[in-house]
Amino acid sequence: MAFCYNPPAMIDTFLVEKTVVSAKGDGPAVDISGAPSRVFLLSLDITNIIEQESLDVSIYGSADGAAWSPKPIVGFPQKFYCEQSPLLLDLAQHPEVKFVRAHWEVARWGRGTETPMFEFSLRLKEVPPEILREATAEAKAMA
Numbered sequence: 001m002a003f004c005y006n007p008p009a010m011i012d013t014f015l016v017e018k019t020v021v022s023a024k025g026d027g028p029a030v031d032i033s034g035a036p037s038r039v040f041l042l043s044l045d046i047t048n049i050i051e052q053e054s055l056d057v058s059i060y061g062s063a064d065g066a067a068w069s070p071k072p073i074v075g076f077p078q079k080f081y082c083e084q085s086p087l088l089l090d091l092a093q094h095p096e097v098k099f100v101r102a103h104w105e106v107a108r109w110g111r112g113t114e115t116p117m118f119e120f121s122l123r124l125k126e127v128p129p130e131i132l133r134e135a136t137a138e139a140k141a142m143a
Contacts, residue, residue, distance in 0.1 A: 014121060014122065015123070016104075019119070019120070020117060021117075022116055024103075025104055027101050027122070029065040037128060039126070040091070040127060041087075041088060041125045042123070043085070044084070044085045044087070046118060047119045047121075049081065050108075051112075054079065055080075055104060055105075057076045057102060057120075058102070061091070061100055062100075064098070073094060073097070102122050104120075
């Protein structure tokens with residue numbers, strides 16, 4: 001007897017495609033309702049900047065893709081340099097969230113132009129449940 005089983009596709013998408021920003025803004029709403037896992041890896045990749053500026057990136061949740069949480073669910077520490085930063089987004093405590101989106105704020109100070117400029121992207125990748133179980137077991141064994 002042969003079994004044919006196709007597991008649901010894991011979510012692996014961009015909350016922000018590689019873009020250049022000079023003012024605050026929001027990414028598009030991304031539907032995560034079909035994700036069997038409620039844990040995601042966020043990967044912020046800052047590829048170009050100018051000196052004396054900061055970038056704040058946070059994630060907001062929504063039940064319907066229209067009304068967004070008043071406060072971010074999670075946020076990256078403030079960024080000043082080109083770098084790659086991972087962050088875990090655990091929605092286990094937010095069962096109502098079916099959509100997520102990125103929000104960013106930019107600031108500039110010092111000499112030169114007053115307009116900030118950041119080039120960045122933000123990827124969202126679902127963490128498979130078996131990886132979570134493995135990591136949890138490993139962490140407990142080390143404790």
